[in-house]
Amino acid sequence: MKTIIIGGSTTGMGVAAKLKRLDEKHEIIVIQDKEYVSLGACGIPYYVGRNFDNPETLIARKVENFEETGIRVLTKKSAHKIDFKNKVINFEDENISYDNLVIAVGAKPITPPIKNIDANNIFTVNSKEDAIVIINAITDQSKVLVIGSGLIGLEMVENIKHATKANIAIIEKADRVLKNLFDEEFSKLVEEEIKNKNIDLYKENEIVEFIKDANNNVCGAKTIKSEIINCDIVILSIGVLPNTKFLKNTELELENNGAIKINEYCETNIPNVYAGGDCCSSLSYLYKNNRTFYLATVANKQAKIIANNINKTKTSKFVGALGTTIIRFFDLELARSGENKMFIETNKIETKEILIKDKDHTNYVKDQTDLWLKIIMDIETKEIINVQMIGKNKSVLRIYGLVGIIWARTKVDEALEQIDLPYSPPFSRTTDIIHIALSKLI
Ligand SMILES: Cc1cc2nc3c(=O)[nH]c(=O)nc-3n(C[C@H](O)[C@H](O)[C@H](O)COP(=O)(O)OP(=O)(O)OC[C@H]3O[C@@H](n4cnc5c(N)ncnc54)[C@H](O)[C@@H]3O)c2cc1C
Structure with a gap:
């Protein structure tokens, strides 16, 4: 064979x-x-962030x-x-x-037909070669424009900021960041973090032309609203096909x-x-x-x-995926799983959703922070079809438990409300955010 x-x-x-x-x-x-x-490839942003030195x-x-x-x-x-x-x-x-x-x-990354896209220092994030040219090009003096605020764009922003003093701007066509993956409340918290880190964010905006100098190096980008964003490095992260x-x-x-x-x-x-x-x-x-x-x-x-x-023919079946994703963005951690809002609305699925803001652990153990959880349930099947979390201190790792509930197609009922989650002061509270959300859903 x-x-x-x-x-x-x-x-x-x-x-x-x-x-x-x-x-x-x-x-x-x-x-x-x-x-x-x-x-x-998942390591590319972290190489650019100088978590390790050898691209090999x-x-x-x-x-x-x-x-x-x-x-x-x-x-x-x-x-x-x-x-x-x-x-x-x-x-x-x-x-x-x-x-x-x-x-x-x-x-492969989408490279849109924007005028002068062939100028130097316009990079995609896909290969080892991309990683090397990006790390070599960015200095503390760089003005970096990241196009697209999906997972890869935001990972690049975080890592460039960690490794250099470069000035960073993000431009996003949609009205908010991470739109395909998270709901508005979550995008808003990420946008606050972008602001806290002194990163410019242009929303509902797009680049129509790159401006290049006599050496064919990119030196600016013109937006659809005719603004000029000064930049000498462009990271193209608008998706793949x-x-x-x-x-x-x-x-x-x-x-x-x-x-x-x-x-x-x-x-x-x-x-x-x-x-x-x-x-x-x-x-x-x-x-x-x-x-x-x-x-x-x-x-x-x-x-x-x-x-x-x-x-051996037809021995294994792929049972499907939930699109479970987790990302760190500076101090914030986000995780999600299941169908997104666009799918739910297009397919007219009747849902009940609950958004809870709580604390990750007890108040008397240091570093207590906010933790947000959204759960969306299909009313007909009583199954959870989407979960989203944002928090700090690795508290969003609770997503592992929630994915288990989705995967087992567990019905949201009184038995699930009593799910035996662990408690200890540095990790959680006696009534965990998951319990609160399930209670409210019921
Ligand atoms: C920056 C970045 C960060 C990511 N982070 C995460 C993450 O945190 N979590 C996660 O789950 N996923 C992440 N991903 C996605 C993940 O890397 C991909 O889903 C995964 O690599 C897909 O594997 P693949 O084998 O299908 O494709 P690839 O890994 O793209 O491999 C395809 C290979 O085929 C080669 N090839 C293409 N055409 C031809 C041809 N005609 N002839 C010969 N060879 C060819 C390509 O050069 C490539 O080497 C990330 C991706 C990127 C780019």
């Missing part, structure tokens, strides 16, 4: 490693466009480590053309045949956003062709709709499922 994997990172190398463990004799070839594999730390496992186990890795080789009928990948210099194919090409341009107009079924359609076994519409991770649309856990999650947690699980199913 011979399996070819296109894309050598979380999903691709996850499939390769697991498949080799399951069947030592399985011939595995990975085609990877970079010279390295297994990039831990971003690489979880080296090409040699995989090759030692008998996996062949073809680096700096990009797959552009697949002959699905004859099960062959065509390169200019050679053709490679396969029995099974895994497409794990991930997603599946890296599937080369698969358009082939037999492979894609969603409108270019994501590969897969079933619960991570099979595509073409026999023996599997796909997983950021290049796919995947099942949401609660309402079984399809969406692209762009999360390492999803890619990781799908890698195992693909390997299992290649080894």
